[in-house]
Amino acid sequence: MDFELGTAIVAGLAGTAVMTGVMYMGFLMNMRMDMPMTLGTMFLPKGAAAWVVGLMLHFMMGAVFFVIYAGLFDALAVDSGVAGVGALFGLVHGVVAGAAMGMMPVMHPRMVTAGGPGEAEGVINPGFFATTYGVMGAMALIGVHVLYGLVGGLVYAA
Numbered sequence: 001m002d003f004e005l006g007t008a009i010v011a012g013l014a015g016t017a018v019m020t021g022v023m024y025m026g027f028l029m030n031m032r033m034d035m036p037m038t039l040g041t042m043f044l045p046k047g048a049a050a051w052v053v054g055l056m057l058h059f060m061m062g063a064v065f066f067v068i069y070a071g072l073f074d075a076l077a078v079d080s081g082v083a084g085v086g087a088l089f090g091l092v093h094g095v096v097a098g099a100a101m102g103m104m105p106v107m108h109p110r111m112v113t114a115g116g117p118g119e120a121e122g123v124i125n126p127g128f129f130a131t132t133y134g135v136m137g138a139m140a141l142i143g144v145h146v147l148y149g150l151v152g153g154l155v156y157a158a
Contacts (some may be wrong), residue, residue, distance in 0.1 A: 090149025
C-alpha cells in the first residue's frame with residue numbers, strides 16, 4: 001500500500017474519535033481516565049480551557065501516530081489486512097503508552113495521587129498501565145489502542 005499523507009491524517013482522526021468515544025464510555029463504569037484533561041492540564045489549570053487544549057492535542061497526536069502507522073504499512077509492504085495490521089500496531093502502541101504512563105508524574109505539573117491532597121485541582125496519576133483504575137484500566141488502555149489501530153486501518157484502506 002502506497003503512503004498517502006492526507007488519508008493517514010483522516011484515518012488517525014477517525015481512530016482517535018472512536019477511541020475517545022469508547023474512553024468516555026468508561027465513565028459509565030466508574031473509570032475516570034480523561035486523557036484530554038490529562039494532556040491539557042500539563043499546560044493550563046484544570047477546567048474547560050485545559051480540556052479543549054487537551055482534546056486538540058489528543059487528536060493531533062492521533063493524526064501524527066497514524067502517519068507513522070501508514071509509513072510502516074508502506075515500509076513493510078502491507079497491501080492487504082491493513083485493519084488487522086493496524087490493530088497489531090495499536091497493541092504495540094498501547095503497550096508503549098501503558099509503560100509511559102508510569103512516568104507521567106515526573107513531567108506533569110498537576111498530577112496527584114487518587115484520594116490525596118490537591119485532587120480537586122489536579123488530575124489523577126493513572127499509574128503504570130493505568131493500574132490506578134484496576135485491571136480494567138490496563139485492559140481498557142490496551143483495548144482502545146487496538147481499536148484506534150483497527151479503525152484507522154479500516155479508514156486508511158478504504
